Amino acid sequence: MLIYRWLTIFGRYIMLMGRTFSMPERLRMFWKQYVKEMAQLGINSIGIVLLISFFIGAVICIQMKVNIESPWMPRWVAGYTTREIMLLEFSSSIMCLILAGKVGSNIASEIGTMRVTQQIDALEIMGVNSACYLILPKILGLLTIMPFLVIFSSAMGIVGAYGTAYIGHIMPPDDLTVGLQHDFVPWFMWMSIIKSQFFAFIISSVASFSGYTVEGGSVDVGKASTDAVVTSSVLILFSDVFLTQLLS
Amino acid sequence: MIEVKNLYKSFGDKEVLKGINTVFEDGKTNLIIGQSGSGKTVLMKNLVGLFEPTSGQVLYDGRDFVQMSKKEKVMMRREMGMIFQSAALFDSLSVLENVMFPLDMFSSMNLREREKRAMYCLDRVNLSGAEKKYPGEISGGMQKRVAIARAIALNPKYLFCDEPNSGLDPKTSLVIDDLLHSITQEFHMTTIINTHDMNSVMGIGENIVFIYEGHKEWQGVSSEIMNSTNKRLTDFIFASDLLKEMRQAVTGNSKN
Numbered sequence: 001m002l003i004y005r006w007l008t009i010f011g012r013y014i015m016l017m018g019r020t021f022s023m024p025e026r027l028r029m030f031w032k033q034y035v036k037e038m039a040q041l042g043i044n045s046i047g048i049v050l051l052i053s054f055f056i057g058a059v060i061c062i063q064m065k066v067n068i069e070s071p072w073m074p075r076w077v078a079g080y081t082t083r084e085i086m087l088l089e090f091s092s093s094i095m096c097l098i099l100a101g102k103v104g105s106n107i108a109s110e111i112g113t114m115r116v117t118q119q120i121d122a123l124e125i126m127g128v129n130s131a132c133y134l135i136l137p138k139i140l141g142l143l144t145i146m147p148f149l150v151i152f153s154s155a156m157g158i159v160g161a162y163g164t165a166y167i168g169h170i171m172p173p174d175d176l177t178v179g180l181q182h183d184f185v186p187w188f189m190w191m192s193i194i195k196s197q198f199f200a201f202i203i204s205s206v207a208s209f210s211g212y213t214v215e216g217g218s219v220d221v222g223k224a225s226t227d228a229v230v231t232s233s234v235l236i237l238f239s240d241v242f243l244t245q246l247l248s
Numbered sequence: 249m250i251e252v253k254n255l256y257k258s259f260g261d262k263e264v265l266k267g268i269n270t271v272f273e274d275g276k277t278n279l280i281i282g283q284s285g286s287g288k289t290v291l292m293k294n295l296v297g298l299f300e301p302t303s304g305q306v307l308y309d310g311r312d313f314v315q316m317s318k319k320e321k322v323m324m325r326r327e328m329g330m331i332f333q334s335a336a337l338f339d340s341l342s343v344l345e346n347v348m349f350p351l352d353m354f355s356s357m358n359l360r361e362r363e364k365r366a367m368y369c370l371d372r373v374n375l376s377g378a379e380k381k382y383p384g385e386i387s388g389g390m391q392k393r394v395a396i397a398r399a400i401a402l403n404p405k406y407l408f409c410d411e412p413n414s415g416l417d418p419k420t421s422l423v424i425d426d427l428l429h430s431i432t433q434e435f436h437m438t439t440i441i442n443t444h445d446m447n448s449v450m451g452i453g454e455n456i457v458f459i460y461e462g463h464k465e466w467q468g469v470s471s472e473i474m475n476s477t478n479k480r481l482t483d484f485i486f487a488s489d490l491l492k493e494m495r496q497a498v499t500g501n502s503k504n
Binding site: 029117118 | 296297298322323324325326328329330332333334336337338339349350352353354408
């Protein structure tokens with residue numbers, strides 16, 4: 001029965017995506033929504049992304065320095081590992097998990113509230129494809145802005161690492177610089193961006209589905225919001241395993 | 249004109265609409281009345297296509313809405329306007345943007361013409377001056393009037409109103425009723441109002457359909473209600489002692 005239920009939900013998700021990825025009725029209205037969503041979902045998330053990335057970069061650097069330091073290890077290893085962790089996992093996967101909480105709940109509660117207050121019915125009565133009008137700009141907006149968030153996150157993590165070197169005097173900044181520059185593989189940056197695109201799609205589409213299919217009242221909107229965050233987080237973690245294997 | 253023929257709607261084993269047959273006429277304020285849970289809202293949702301009937305026909309000037317393809321239904325819906333019980337205004341848009349929304353979506357007017365049309369609609373519902381406000385900043389009655397302005401922006405042929413007076417004080421309810429009635433006549437629309445409000449029934453009901461437990465129990469005009477011998481109808485309309493006494497005073501009939 002559980003499998004039947006999951007298959008039913010997956011089928012409804014696919015059907016909703018089918019309605020979402022259709023030609024917008026008015027491109028002018030679509031662009032307006034697209035720009036608005038980029039600002040709401042992406043630009044408004046820059047602050048939290050930069051803040052978290054700064055501190056995580058700093059903490060990773062301190063942990064590496066404290067725990068890996070050994071006479072057998074080169075002095076730049078803390079900088080090297082900080083860069084690799086930020087680039088390969090934090091700036092894409094962990095940051096997207098954080099965004100699943102912030103952006104996912106935002107999308108699910110916004111669309112869910114529109115559903116229970118009959119705003120989506122009003123769109124349908126007007127002859128508007130509500131899925132395309134509401135969901136497509138969110139998905140494309142987040143996909144567009146995500147690479148920038150990944151780059152900002154990586155850069156801020158490294159700034160955080162320098163913070164520990166210059167302010168906390170954990171290690172000499174020169175050692176950190178050597179580590180950060182050691183054996184740099186540009187593909188890792190691309191890998192991070194590609195992974196984040198998949199995660200952005202998961203966050204925006206799963207949250208939209210949760211909100212769009214709400215039935216009931218405010219309690220159900222809250223539940224949909226929680227479900228959106230949990231489901232997209234789990235899917236991000238699952239897909240991270242496959243994507244990392246595929247892209248490495 | 250909207251004709252409903254042998255309309256059935258079930259949810260699982262529960263049959264909510266049981267073979268409704270009725271006609272809603274052009275240029276008239278058609279009312280659907282009935283107790284809570286009698287199937288009024290389900291009937292209206294079947295008329296506008298938010299629910300798919302189990303069987304039966306809904307004919308818009310002879311065109312069967314149930315049998316239409318998705319594309320045809322979308323085109324058909326552009327001839328409809330709907331006012332929801334909760335007004336269903338878009339929270340993120342201002343009053344003017346709400347009224348302009350259908351015009352932005354479907355009209356070929358330029359921005360100035362769209363604004364002019366939206367301002368005319370707002371003026372028609374006596375809301376000039378509120379265009380920059382947001383739905384959260386205006387009263388329930390004003391929200392309903394904005395919803396009416398949005399519904400008539402594209403000059404619809406068919407106007408649906410789901411309990412437009414719910415949550416409003418009697419005076420504001422009268423304003424909304426008068427507005428709907430005058431707009432119906434002015435634009436010669438087929439207006440269907442789902443209501444519990446007895447003032448609306450007696451005041452603007454030009455064609456009243458009484459739904460009882462999923463079937464049409466009675467149909468007529470407001471003046472016929474006073475002398476109706478249908479017990480279910482009179483029990484529903486004259487539920488309060490005050491209304492019973494009023495009826496008795498008018499008709500001299502104490503039986504019902």
